[in-house]
Amino acid sequence: MEQLNIHPELNTELLNFKLPEKLGFGNIMAPVMFKADYNNGNWESGQLLPYAAISLDPASKVFHFAQILFEGLKAYKVETVHPVLFRPEENWQRLNRSAQRMLMPELPQKLFMQALCSVTAFCQDLIPAKPLHSLYLRPFMIGTQASLSLSASDTFSFYVIASPSGPFKSSPLKVFIERDNTRAAVGGTGHVKVSGNYGAALSSTSNAMNKGYDQPLWLDAVEHRFIEELSIMNFFAVVDKEIVTPKLTDTILPGVTRDSIIRLAKEDGVVVHEQAMDIDDLLFSIKSGSCTELFACGTAAIVTPISVLADKDDQKYELPTLDDPVALRLRKRLLDIQQGQTEDTFGWLCPVPKQDWQIGD
DSSP: OOOEEEOTTHHHHHHHOOOOSOOOSSOSOOSEEEEEEEETTEEOOEEEEEOOOOOOOTTBHHHHHOOEEEOOEEEEOSSSSSOEEESHHHHHHHHHHHHHHTTOOOOOHHHHHHHHHHHHHHTGGGSOOSTTOEEEEEEEEEEOOBOOSSSOOSOEEEEEEEEEEOOSOOSOEEEEEEOSOOSOOTTSSTTSOBHHHHHHHHHHHHHHHHTTOSEEEEEOTTTSOBEEEESSSEEEEEETTEEEEEOOOTTSOOOHHHHHHHHHHHHTTOOEEEEOOBHHHHHHHHHHTSEEEEEEEETTTEEEEEEEEEEGGGEEEEOOOOSSOHHHHHHHHHHHHHTTSSOOTTOOEEEOOOOTTSTTO
């Protein structure tokens, strides 16, 4: 592992930190964070620091031109001695695809893994060892050069923060079809994980919630006809006992959980179609009964059934309640792997052993 600078007050911060009984998701911040700076064309050594506010020049590019990207993944410690990360290499590769699109420097894999492993190892006693609980990790990179000219930053900072978390959402989702606004357009940034995508989704998400729904379902920007994704999850349907999901394009984020679900389903012998999905065809298949399930997936929620799909004029399409839904079978299979409750035949788990510099040694 590359050189790592550890703040002398970090152990004290950890010893004084008390984990509350009720966590929620992403609400409680662990008292440790990782930082590495990029200057003069090179990444500097990483630092483990007490969690604290970030000081930036008001003219930093991140504020004015949205040069910011992020990732999200989890560390689990349910049935394992040490924490395990789930498919971190996929997040590293996606982060660098985002960096290429945003004219930001690619992050070396060793530095990315050092950041994740050091934060996770230092926080391992804060990871709830209970089903559906985890340490949610949020890597992100920002442009820090102070300049108001429309150009890419030449200095950057990379951080990892963490949140001991419980389940994201336990009940099925109610989803509202967004027929007017769009999340991403061809040639834009829909296929990478940049903050502007989520900022653009806030208005429609708020509108859906005000109507009593959880999230909007986004359609394509050209015809407002083809299904893309939810604001923070990929979308699936079960039609005639086969799984259908939108084919990846440059307007859809390639989710790590999405890929995992597809691979698990295929291993179970379920036929999976990645194809264009016409929203009106889907609504007809729900009405006719050929579509028996809708579900969404993502790092935070894992796999969540959709109970209602709603359209304009308060038209509601309700999905039936099934005894053995495909979504929950896949959710259990994936969770069992992530939590160390079944053999990881895919090689998806990355153990994080306790480090010799860690608190408590």
